[in-house]
Amino acid sequence: MERDEAAVLTFIERFAGVLTDSGFARMPARVFAALLATDSGRLTAAELAGTLRISPAAVSGAVRYLVQLNLVGREREPGSRRDRYRVHDDVWYEAAVRRDQMLLRWEGSLREGVAALGAASPAGVRMAESLAFFEFVRGELPDLLARWHAQRGERRG
Amino acid sequence: MERDEAAVLTFIERFAGVLTDSGFARMPARVFAALLATDSGRLTAAELAGTLRISPAAVSGAVRYLVQLNLVGREREPGSRRDRYRVHDDVWYEAAVRRDQMLLRWEGSLREGVAALGAASPAGVRMAESLAFFEFVRGELPDLLARWHAQRGERRG
């Protein structure tokens, strides 16, 4: 079966839209979607600019962001001067890690809050409970990912 | 121990900053933080405007957003004409539910992607794997929340 490019473009824009609604910046979302929708998972900056109809500058900015977040890798084949961008195989693992770090930050802030309010005050208690919830979730994450890996291995085997 | 109002205000701004960095809009984040830091968990619009030094209009907008997201409830005592806004006790449960709905949306979009790319193509396979991951996480959520409730009950008892 060959690719229906029109349908693929439609998908890219739709999925990018969903990501955007979830808080992603527009261009990074589109670039990420375009990479996901490629068989090789790799595209040059020029290809990205072409399919998304954006300037090289926009590609540059979007890609810098995605690389910083470790969702995308930059590769250059020796003897070539064009970069290739590639979605990491473990994007969702990376995303989970990042969520973990976000949780840590929230926890830190909430701890400050408990201190500022006093652990005995009603507000302090409420905040300590929120803190406990986040600690719990963060503690469960590794286990969750382990179960996923187990299940995936089973499905493959 | 009495509240050190200055420290509390500092905490409110810091925590709101963390939320803002995580994608929250500024004013809703500040209002939410202010409510979290209150012993009663309830404040009037005027009190919010006062402590945060913002206009009633800004309070109105922020609160509408938070109520829509179901993070905050609006209450009015009979015989009064001032609203009281209150953080829901189960804010984090609500947040989890919302994440669930977000996951559903992502899954829908990815399903479209698999269809557009063909389940047999490499890109289609990659997308199907992402889809499976999200389905897995969503499936685990109820269990996770149940474990939290169990642990919390134990801690209380």
Added chain:
DNA sequence: CTCTTGTTTCACATATTCGTGAAGTTACTG
């Protein structure tokens, strides 16, 4: 029924974000 108090809506000014074109930089080729 009118007064008063509290909330919401609206138009506007401001601030921020975003994407582009153009110039600048890097690095491979011959």
Added chain:
DNA sequence: CAGTAACTTCACGAATATGTGAAACAAGAG
């Protein structure tokens, strides 16, 4: 050591978002 292809940086203009004051809008009190 040019020459050139590709990427990046920068300054600008456009589009968006944000918060405010003023006016309109409830709704209880007298």
